Amino acid sequence: MKPYILLFLVATLSFSCKQEPQKPLVFGTNIGDYAPTFTAKTPEGKALSLGDIKADLIILDFWASWCGPCRRENPNVVKMYNKYHSKGLEIVGVSLDKQGQKQRWIDAIAKDKLAWKHLSNLEGWQEPIAQIYGVRSIPATYILDGDGKIIAKNLRGKALEDKVAEILGN
Helix, strand or coil: CHHHHHHHHHHHHHHHCCCCCCCCCCECCCCCCECCCCEEECCCCCEEEHHHCCCCEEEEEEECCCCHHHHHHHHHHHHHHHHHHHHCEEEEEEECCEHHHHHHHHHHHHHCCCCCEEEECCEHHHCHHHHHCCCCCCCEEEEEECCCEEEEECCCHHHHHHHHHHHHCC
């Protein structure tokens, strides 16, 4: 009789500990996907990866110092960053400048008062991060939630700020 009780207990425990199947994580560049991770150098030459960024909301901002539309958009992004950074917003600028343009990139960051984190492999349109994200024109943006999931992309100006306000509140 004792073996049957033991068998009954084992069977009961195996059914009660059954884990529900989980939806697999999908990494990609579509809304709803988890953003592909990357590592690149800051202007100071330090390696920084997407996983190092801890925030409620992260904007990946693809731009370059030579890009007129990017530079015209920067004051809007600065205003939004100043308004929402204390509420959990972080921005990572990914530059498509080239090797010979490093100082120009650094000068543009200072001139435009871009106080957030910046990265680049200085490979222009061959920038590995831009290639991973399928960037074909700049400025380009990806908005990630605190878990690294893409929740919006390619928003600029008022549409970008409206999305940030919706998520982080006024």
